[in-house]
Amino acid sequence: xxxxxTKEMLSGPAADLYRQLVPGVPMRDRWVAEIRELWGKKDxxxxxDFPEVEASDICLPSLDAGIDVRVxxxxxxxxxxxxxxxxxxxxxxxxxxxxxxxWAKRIAALSGQTVAAVHYRLAPEDRYPxxxxxxxxxFLAMKKMFAGEITVGGDSAGANLAAALWFFCCSxxxxxxxxxxxxxxxxxxxxxxxxxxRRSGKDHPYNGLELLAFQRAIYAPDQELWTDPCAxxxxxxxxxxxxxxxxxxxDDTLCDDGVDFAKRARSAGAPVQLHIGEKxxxxxxxxxxxxxEAAASAEQVIxxxxxxxxx
Numbered sequence: 001x002x003x004x005x006t007k008e009m010l011s012g013p014a015a016d017l018y019r020q021l022v023p024g025v026p027m028r029d030r031w032v033a034e035i036r037e038l039w040g041k042k043d044x045x046x047x048x049d050f051p052e053v054e055a056s057d058i059c060l061p062s063l064d065a066g067i068d069v070r071v072x073x074x075x076x077x078x079x080x081x082x083x084x085x086x087x088x089x090x091x092x093x094x095x096x097x098x099x100x101x102x103w104a105k106r107i108a109a110l111s112g113q114t115v116a117a118v119h120y121r122l123a124p125e126d127r128y129p130x131x132x133x134x135x136x137x138x139f140l141a142m143k144k145m146f147a148g149e150i151t152v153g154g155d156s157a158g159a160n161l162a163a164a165l166w167f168f169c170c171s172x173x174x175x176x177x178x179x180x181x182x183x184x185x186x187x188x189x190x191x192x193x194x195x196x197x198r199r200s201g202k203d204h205p206y207n208g209l210e211l212l213a214f215q216r217a218i219y220a221p222d223q224e225l226w227t228d229p230c231a232x233x234x235x236x237x238x239x240x241x242x243x244x245x246x247x248x249x250x251d252d253t254l255c256d257d258g259v260d261f262a263k264r265a266r267s268a269g270a271p272v273q274l275h276i277g278e279k280x281x282x283x284x285x286x287x288x289x290x291x292x293e294a295a296a297s298a299e300q301v302i303x304x305x306x307x308x309x310x311x
Contacts, residue, residue, distance in 0.1 A: 031214065032093055032124060039094035046102025050109035052077050055101065062121075062137040069134045070119040072101055074108035081148030083114045084306060085139050085177075089156030089184075089283065091215035092123045092131055103286050110299070111306045113151075116142055120161070123219040128231050129168075131219075135161050136168055140175060149178035149310055153245070155283060156207075156254075157215070159185025163233035170240055171230070178310040180244040181302065184252055184282050187261045188234035189216055189226035196256035207253055207282045234261050241270040245305045247298055249280035275301045 025033075054075045059068040084107065088100040096119050108115040120134035135152075142150055154162045159182040169176050191197050191212055201209035220231045229236030234257070244265065248258035255276075262274040277284050277294045284291050285298035 028124070028218075032218065035091065036094045039090050040097050042098050044098030044102050046106065047098050049102060050105045053105045053108045055105060060138045060141040063133040063140075064130065064137075067121075067134065067137075069121075069138050071138055072096070072104065072117040072119070074101070074104045074115040074117065076108045076112050076114065078112060080111075080113045081146055082306075083116060083142055083146040083148070083150050084108075084111070084181075085135075085142055085150060085152045085162075086115050086117045087120065087135055087152070087154030087158030087161045088117060089154065089158045090122075091211075092128075092157045092160075092219035093215060095119065095122060099286060107302070107306070111303050113306060114146070127218070128220045128225060132161055132164055132168060132230060135165050136174070139165060139169075139177065143175050151179040151181055151306060152177040153179075153181025153183065155183040155185070155286065157186055157219075159183055160187060160231075160233065163187055163236075164230050166241065167229035167233055167236040170237075177242065179242055179305070181247075181305060182244065182258065182261075183247045183285055183298075183302075184249060184254060185246070185258055185261075186212065186215075186254060187232075188257050189220060189232035190234075191216065191257075194254075194256040194260060197253050200251075201253045204253055209253070212253070234264075237268075238265040238270055239268040241265050241272060243305075243308075243310045244270065244272045245275070245301065246272060247275045247277070247285055247301070249277045249282055249284045251279055252282040252284075254282065273301075273305065 056073050058071050058073055060071050062069050086104050088096040096117055101117055104115040104117040118135055118138045120131040139152055152162045152165055162180055163182055166180055197209055225231040227235045246258050246262040248255045262272045265272040277298060280294050284294050288295040
């Protein structure tokens with residue numbers, strides 16, 4: 001990981017002070033490493049579920065020349081012409097964990113569709129738009145591989161990337177996904193303006209404003225990006241959205257981000273479905289062991305959405 005101190009800091013009059021204050025790994029890099037260790041664990045019990053689903057890694061091209069993106073293809077026994085491009089959460093910082101691949105296998109088994117879990121590049125080594133370019137490149141490659149409908153979706157930061165992919169492809173005149181699935185997403189980088197964030201974001205034990213603002217600073221530090229639809233999709237033309245599923249947890253600090261997005265899109269005439277998990281936290285749709293009833297309810301909504309034609 002690159003050193004967080006700039007060349008100017010290291011060579012300027014404050015260089016000795018910075019070296020004393022930060023004698024080893026810079027604080028930013030320590031925090032990033034801790035997030036990756038906590039959230040990016042490769043092992044997870046769910047990886048052993050649904051053994052009939054074949055999980056294999058392939059490489060597909062990013063939009064950026066010379067960059068290959070690792071993709072875990074989760075293929076059910078009877079292949080469908082349709083596919084789901086899945087973009088994992090982790091604050092744009094942490095890699096796809098075992099829980100993400102386990103969930104991808106689960107959805108492949110239950111929906112009958114191939115699920116492509118995208119291992120996009122991570123910040124801070126690769127800031128915006130690197131992850132987005134990787135996701136767009138994989139989506140366009142998947143369009144060539146599957147004759148049916150392609151849904152693009154994800155959770156948390158992955159939901160951000162899924163919606164941003166839509167607006168990027170719109171702006172560039174590229175192929176578009178048939179559907180979007182946005183689970184507990186960071187859809188608006190202007191985090192502070194949403195009521196649920198103001199209400200419960202301070203001192204939150206998991207995904208409070210402090211942590212989300214850190215992730216935002218790592219991924220998209222330039223403030224003008226916070227209103228750019230390709231980084232902050234809530235600022236896009238929501239009239240253009242395809243069939244879209246938005247899932248939020250009522251007790252998630254990001255709840256009103258998703259609810260506001262869905263309501264404004266519906267008012268603009270977009271076919272957006274909203275599912276709210278009552279009293280549920282961030283990412284509840286994946287937590288079958290902790291909140292089985294709420295996770296099962298969200299899962300049924302997800303499966304119905306995947307199986308419904310957009311035509």
